[in-house]
Amino acid sequence: MKKIIVTGGAGFIGSALVRALLVRGEDEVEVIDNLLTGCEHNLKEVASRVRLHKLDIRDAQAIAPVILGADVVYHLAAIPSVPRSIADPIPSHEINIDGTFNVFRAAAQGGVRRVVYAASSSAYGDTEVLPKTESMAPRPQSPYAVQKLVGEYYASVFHSCFGLETVALRFFNVYGPRQDPGSPYSGVLSLFMKHLLNRTTPTIFGDGEQSRDFTYVEDVAAVCVKAAVATDVAGKIYNAGNGGRFTLNFIWDVLQKMEGVHIPPVYGPPREGDVRHSMADTASAIADLGHAPQFSIEEGLRRTLDWYRTTA
Numbered sequence: 066m067k068k069i070i071v072t073g074g075a076g077f078i079g080s081a082l083v084r085a086l087l088v089r090g091e092d093e094v095e096v097i098d099n100l101l102t103g104c105e106h107n108l109k110e111v112a113s114r115v116r117l118h119k120l121d122i123r124d125a126q127a128i129a130p131v132i133l134g135a136d137v138v139y140h141l142a143a144i145p146s147v148p149r150s151i152a153d154p155i156p157s158h159e160i161n162i163d164g165t166f167n168v169f170r171a172a173a174q175g176g177v178r179r180v181v182y183a184a185s186s187s188a189y190g191d192t193e194v195l196p197k198t199e200s201m202a203p204r205p206q207s208p209y210a211v212q213k214l215v216g217e218y219y220a221s222v223f224h225s226c227f228g229l230e231t232v233a234l235r236f237f238n239v240y241g242p243r244q245d246p247g248s249p250y251s252g253v254l255s256l257f258m259k260h261l262l263n264r265t266t267p268t269i270f271g272d273g274e275q276s277r278d279f280t281y282v283e284d285v286a287a288v289c290v291k292a293a294v295a296t297d298v299a300g301k302i303y304n305a306g307n308g309g310r311f312t313l314n315f316i317w318d319v320l321q322k323m324e325g326v327h328i329p330p331v332y333g334p335p336r337e338g339d340v341r342h343s344m345a346d347t348a349s350a351i352a353d354l355g356h357a358p359q360f361s362i363e364e365g366l367r368r369t370l371d372w373y374r375t376t377a
């Protein structure tokens with residue numbers, strides 16, 4: 066039986082990936098997660114088929130035996146927040162860089178076939194050019210963006226220097242069920258869902274005309290699985306967005322219409338480190354990975370809203 070590891074598997078995207086792997090027929094998936102921002106509840110329906118190792122990726126000695134001999138490691142564990150990396154940069158640095166190094170090293174030493182690394186579109190920074198193609202020079206604008214970029218460089222170097230097959234996927238703004246709206250660092254769409262269902266006023270930082278390539282979480286899980294099996298992709302980086310972009314004002318309008326309410330947002334100052342526009346060029350991911358997003362923004366928002374409605 067092949068061992069599959071998902072670091073950060075109790076988190077928002079990681080738990081969706083775990084479910085996708087189980088649906089696909091993997092017998093058992095092992096998760097490494099210290100439950101810093103994730104929770105066991107995210108894996109509740111699949112708990113009997115998931116082995117959760119409550120470990121910290123900063124502890125190289127503890128994670129090495131778990132990773133040893135795995136077929137694939139999906140490395141998603143991180144502190145995934147731009148503002149948090151500015152407000153409190155040390156834990157972000159230690160987890161996102163040192164922890165990532167530990168995962169790659171354990172994989173290289175443990176005979177792992179491939180590591181799929183959760184990189185970030187934040188690496189592009191505020192380049193004017195859209196869509197963002199993988200060949201553009203990175204211009205990280207926050208500690209978080211630097212940290213995720215260092216992870217990409219390590220992915221590439223672990224391939225070239227140590228022969229470990231790695232694929233880095235730059236996730237764009239991911240949304241969907243189980244995204245935690247409970248912290249000031251939460252993703253904007255999870256906060257929108259909370260405000261919509263509570264009938265409270267959201268604060269949009271900036272004028273709301275900033276745009277993002279919002280990607281439904283199941284599409285992200287699907288491209289991760291494809292990256293684990295594609296051929297001739299080792300050492301490479303791919304955008305894992307949808308190839309579209311929507312402004313925050315547009316999304317809030319769509320959500321209000323879905324609920325039949327009218328709640329004008331308030332606007333606050335733009336957030337430090339935020340980029341203005343973001344949209345993926347998906348040509349390489351389509352050609353090399355067979356990436357094929359299934360969810361339109363309306364469908365993704367509807368599913369997400371339904372989930373928040375039934376769990377709120």
Ligand SMILES: NC(=O)c1ccc[n+]([C@@H]2O[C@H](COP(=O)([O-])OP(=O)(O)OC[C@H]3O[C@@H](n4cnc5c(N)ncnc54)[C@H](O)[C@@H]3O)[C@@H](O)[C@H]2O)c1
Pocket residue numbers: 072073074075076077078079097098099100101102103104120121122123140141142143144145146160164183184185186213235236237238239240252
């Ligand atoms: N959500 C997005 O829009 C987005 C965009 C780009 C990249 N990403 C990347 O995707 C990955 C998953 O993000 P997410 O949105 O699901 O966030 P999340 O916070 O829900 O998931 C991160 C998981 O990592 C775990 N974790 C944190 N520190 C750890 C440590 N030291 N040891 C072990 N586990 C640890 C957390 O408990 C959590 O379960 C991250 O690597 C993030 O950088 C996310």
